[in-house]
Amino acid sequence: MVDMTNKRLSVAPMIDWTTTDYRYYARLFNPKVYLYTEMISTGALIHGNRARHLRFSKREQPIVLQLGGADIDEMTQCAQFAQQHGYDEVNINVGCPSDRVQHNRIGACLMAEPDTVAGLVKHMQAAVDIPVTVKHRIGIDDFDSYEFMQQFVQTVAESGCTRFIVHARTAWLQGLSPKQNREIPPLRYDDVYRLKQDFPQLDIEINGGIDSLADIQTHLQHIDGVMIGRAFYHNPYLLAEANSLWGGSIPKRAEILDQLYPYLEEQIAQGEALPTMARHYLGLFQGLNGARKWRQALSGKPNLTLDDIKRAADEVLQLNPAA
Structure with missing residues (x-):
C-alpha cells in the first residue's frame, strides 16, 4: 500500500470534457482526487462570460483552474479571478500542442521559453495566495533531451513554482494532431522519475498512458502524484476503485x-x-x-x-x- 499522506491523484484538464457537470459527477466517485477545469484561455475570462467559465459546485473542491496564456498581465489578472471565485490552485498550460495555441504562442510552445514561464509564475504568485503550478511535456520537437526538460524545470522552479505535472511524452508541434500527440510520441516515464531524483524538493506528478490502479500504485512509488485523463473519463469507476489508495470504501x-x-x-x-x-x-x-x-x-x-x-x-x- 502506498502512503498517500503527501501524494496526489488528479483528473487531467480536457477541453470540452472536464466541465463543471463532469467534475461534479467525478467527485461522486472519489472525494480525494484533484479536479481540473478544461484549459481556459485568458481571453475567454477577460472578454467572455467569466461567471459561466468559472462556475463550479463547492462539492468539486479541491479544484484547479488551468489557464492558457502567455501575457503576464492577463495571466496575473486571471489568477486573481481564480482566487476570487474560490479555486484551490491555478495551473499554467505548457503542454497543449494544438494549432490554435501554437498560433498564439502558448501551450507546449512555452517549453522553448522557460524565462517567460518563470516570469508568469513569479508575477502570478505575487498576486494570489493560492499555488501556481505548471503542466508541461518532456520536450518539444527536436528539443527532446532530458537535459532540455531539466533546464526548463530548474528555471521555472527558481521563480517559485514547486509543483510540476509532466506529460511523459514529447510534443511534436509539426505533423501530428493533438490526438496523435497523446498516442504516437513514446512514453518516457523514467525521465519523470529522474526529474524527481534531481529535484527532490519539488512535487513532481506524472501524466500519460496510465489506465489502471496497478499503474497508479507503481508510479506513486517514484513520484508525488499521478494525473489521468481519458482513462478516468471513459471508465469513471476507476476513480471509485482508487479510493482504496486511501483505505476508503468503493461506492456502488x-x-x-x-x-x-x-x-x-x-x-x-x-x-x-x-x-x-x-x-x-x-x-x-x-x-x-x-x-x-x-x-x-x-x-x-x-x-x-x-x-x-x-x-x-x-x-x-x-x-x-x-x-
Missing part, C-alpha cells in the same frame, strides 16, 4: 446515481440541457452487461429526460446486482 454505481439525480434536477431547473450533461455519463457501466444499451439510451437524444436516464440505469442495474 447505484449510490452514485442516487447522488447524481438531484444535481441533474437542479441543473435542469436552471435551464441547463440534459443531453449536454448526460454525454459525460456514458462510461458509468463500462465492462458490465448492458453497457452498450445504456450508452445508446443516453446518446443522440435531443429530448432526453431524467426519467429516460433512470429507466435505462435501472435496466442495467438489474442485470448487474453487485454494481
Whole structure:
C-alpha cells in the first residue's frame, strides 16, 4: 500500500470534457482526487462570460483552474479571478500542442521559453495566495533531451513554482494532431522519475498512458502524484476503485446515481440541457452487461429526460446486482 499522506491523484484538464457537470459527477466517485477545469484561455475570462467559465459546485473542491496564456498581465489578472471565485490552485498550460495555441504562442510552445514561464509564475504568485503550478511535456520537437526538460524545470522552479505535472511524452508541434500527440510520441516515464531524483524538493506528478490502479500504485512509488485523463473519463469507476489508495470504501454505481439525480434536477431547473450533461455519463457501466444499451439510451437524444436516464440505469442495474 502506498502512503498517500503527501501524494496526489488528479483528473487531467480536457477541453470540452472536464466541465463543471463532469467534475461534479467525478467527485461522486472519489472525494480525494484533484479536479481540473478544461484549459481556459485568458481571453475567454477577460472578454467572455467569466461567471459561466468559472462556475463550479463547492462539492468539486479541491479544484484547479488551468489557464492558457502567455501575457503576464492577463495571466496575473486571471489568477486573481481564480482566487476570487474560490479555486484551490491555478495551473499554467505548457503542454497543449494544438494549432490554435501554437498560433498564439502558448501551450507546449512555452517549453522553448522557460524565462517567460518563470516570469508568469513569479508575477502570478505575487498576486494570489493560492499555488501556481505548471503542466508541461518532456520536450518539444527536436528539443527532446532530458537535459532540455531539466533546464526548463530548474528555471521555472527558481521563480517559485514547486509543483510540476509532466506529460511523459514529447510534443511534436509539426505533423501530428493533438490526438496523435497523446498516442504516437513514446512514453518516457523514467525521465519523470529522474526529474524527481534531481529535484527532490519539488512535487513532481506524472501524466500519460496510465489506465489502471496497478499503474497508479507503481508510479506513486517514484513520484508525488499521478494525473489521468481519458482513462478516468471513459471508465469513471476507476476513480471509485482508487479510493482504496486511501483505505476508503468503493461506492456502488447505484449510490452514485442516487447522488447524481438531484444535481441533474437542479441543473435542469436552471435551464441547463440534459443531453449536454448526460454525454459525460456514458462510461458509468463500462465492462458490465448492458453497457452498450445504456450508452445508446443516453446518446443522440435531443429530448432526453431524467426519467429516460433512470429507466435505462435501472435496466442495467438489474442485470448487474453487485454494481
